[in-house]
Amino acid sequence: MIYTLEKISPKDYEGDMIFLYGDETAERSLPLGKREVALLKERRAEDKDFILAFDRLPYRLYVLSFDSEKPAPEVQEGLRRNAMKLLGKFEADQVKTVALCGAGTLPEEVAALLEGLTLADYSFDRYKSKEPYHLEQVMVDAVYFKADELEAMQRLWNRIYWCREWVNLPVQDLNAPRFAEELESIAADLEGVKCTVMDKRQIESLRMGGLLAVNRGSVDEPRFVVIEYNPSTRNTQNNPIVFVGKGVMYDTGGLNIKPEDYMQEMKSDMAGAATMASVVFAAADNRLPVHVVALLPLTDSRPGFNAYAADDILTMYDGTTVEVVNTDAEGRLILADAIAYAVKNYHPRVIIDAATLTGAAVRAISTFGIAAMEQNGRKELEMLKVVGEQVYERLVEFPMWKEYEELIKSEYADLRNCGNTPQAGTITAGKFLAHFAKETPYVHLDIAGVAYFTKAQHCWRCGASGYGVRLLYAYLQMQGE
Numbered sequence: 001m002i003y004t005l006e007k008i009s010p011k012d013y014e015g016d017m018i019f020l021y022g023d024e025t026a027e028r029s030l031p032l033g034k035r036e037v038a039l040l041k042e043r044r045a046e047d048k049d050f051i052l053a054f055d056r057l058p059y060r061l062y063v064l065s066f067d068s069e070k071p072a073p074e075v076q077e078g079l080r081r082n083a084m085k086l087l088g089k090f091e092a093d094q095v096k097t098v099a100l101c102g103a104g105t106l107p108e109e110v111a112a113l114l115e116g117l118t119l120a121d122y123s124f125d126r127y128k129s130k131e132p133y134h135l136e137q138v139m140v141d142a143v144y145f146k147a148d149e150l151e152a153m154q155r156l157w158n159r160i161y162w163c164r165e166w167v168n169l170p171v172q173d174l175n176a177p178r179f180a181e182e183l184e185s186i187a188a189d190l191e192g193v194k195c196t197v198m199d200k201r202q203i204e205s206l207r208m209g210g211l212l213a214v215n216r217g218s219v220d221e222p223r224f225v226v227i228e229y230n231p232s233t234r235n236t237q238n239n240p241i242v243f244v245g246k247g248v249m250y251d252t253g254g255l256n257i258k259p260e261d262y263m264q265e266m267k268s269d270m271a272g273a274a275t276m277a278s279v280v281f282a283a284a285d286n287r288l289p290v291h292v293v294a295l296l297p298l299t300d301s302r303p304g305f306n307a308y309a310a311d312d313i314l315t316m317y318d319g320t321t322v323e324v325v326n327t328d329a330e331g332r333l334i335l336a337d338a339i340a341y342a343v344k345n346y347h348p349r350v351i352i353d354a355a356t357l358t359g360a361a362v363r364a365i366s367t368f369g370i371a372a373m374e375q376n377g378r379k380e381l382e383m384l385k386v387v388g389e390q391v392y393e394r395l396v397e398f399p400m401w402k403e404y405e406e407l408i409k410s411e412y413a414d415l416r417n418c419g420n421t422p423q424a425g426t427i428t429a430g431k432f433l434a435h436f437a438k439e440t441p442y443v444h445l446d447i448a449g450v451a452y453f454t455k456a457q458h459c460w461r462c463g464a465s466g467y468g469v470r471l472l473y474a475y476l477q478m479q480g481e
Helices: 024-029 036-044 072-093 107-121 149-169 176-190 200-206 209-215 268-283 331-346 360-364 380-393 402-408 425-437 468-475
Strands: 002-006 017-021 050-056 059-065 096-100 136-143 192-200 223-229 243-245 249-251 292-301 313-315 319-323 350-356 370-375 393-398 442-446
Touching: 002 149, 017 107, 036 050, 036 059, 036 136, 036 249, 050 072, 059 072, 072 107, 072 176, 072 380, 096 107, 107 136, 107 149, 107 192, 149 268, 176 192, 176 223, 176 249, 176 268, 176 292, 192 200, 209 292, 209 313, 209 331, 223 268, 243 268, 243 331, 249 268, 249 331, 249 425, 268 292, 268 350, 268 468, 292 331, 313 468, 331 350, 331 393, 331 425, 350 380, 360 370, 360 425, 370 425, 380 393, 380 442, 380 468, 402 425
Parallel strands: 002 136, 017 059, 017 096, 096 136, 243 292, 243 350, 249 292, 350 442, 370 393
Antiparallel strands: 050 059, 192 223, 223 292, 313 319, 370 442
């Protein structure tokens, strides 16, 4: 989709147009007759949130009414969600180009609608023989943004697009080596970004027992990818923010193989890695003044060859021994190695991970937010919660009480990779990972419920959502010095 800035006069413009009507200030600029204005006011008296289409043959005027007096995050999220409804109308009317204007509307409200149109217009098309409908161009009234402001938003949205593409791609076309190559290629074109890709031999030399164990059943080698963005204006000695992303390119469950219903969509089990790479690339695109590193352990999990098994005892990167109770709890094993690597090699000011980690998170809060927890990272989690409310990628905090440590103690090793009870599965997974962060401030984000939708929801079609990229990018914007 192409966005351009144009001088648009609502009453003179000839073409398909969206008019934002947030409050009565807009009435003076409405390109409508008296009876049509009266109809709008009558509708707003009943409910301020609706879309009305008026024929202006051969064009149409789409009036998007909303209540600008609600809290700003609610207003903006409502506009994002209405974007999906607008696209449905555009597709029915075969609208390809549309102008966007209004009166009394705030720039952040216009930005929210544009963001919603971008998110809602995305679909995974590359394997389809017939090209689906897409909106081609939006001309935005130039009163709302400067050119560089709109370009910065588009660069972020482009990274969300690619995050979703990666997550939607099947493992036949995006395994660990190929994903690593693609990340390395992108990084090479970005100023201030360095990408290091470690192959199996190098991972073995690091003694990353979790990543190597999960990979043992696969014909494809693992990769450990380090993406570092450090603006030239910053002191290279400053402790970075470290993002860790789960990169299980496809998860069969290993020898604890998943039932058929749970095997579908397991190409999305690398959404954490795609999210973290996308955030770092977006930060570099827009030259945010923050030092950030993404650590991405990549492998698929298969039941073949010499696949690791329940009862195996692994030695992790930091020397911790782990009893394998369930091979389908593989994500925390590869994350643990990466978190321990971060502690030893980067001395981070905070470690934040993102992972499609537990079905328990989905059962607890459904598909409406991220299950989050922290260890020594209260300030960072509180900031993420605030940012999450603003961008409407919200967090629900789970406890990390000391008592949960008892659930992951092993009779034969330092830890077990699953709790000894079916309860609190999301928390015990987080507690397991927190062990490897030691004293470093640590925030765990379980994105299992929001990374991939099996049906359209809000402003996302079926498939990968890119959920978390906007959250963490906004968090980085608050870190600039």
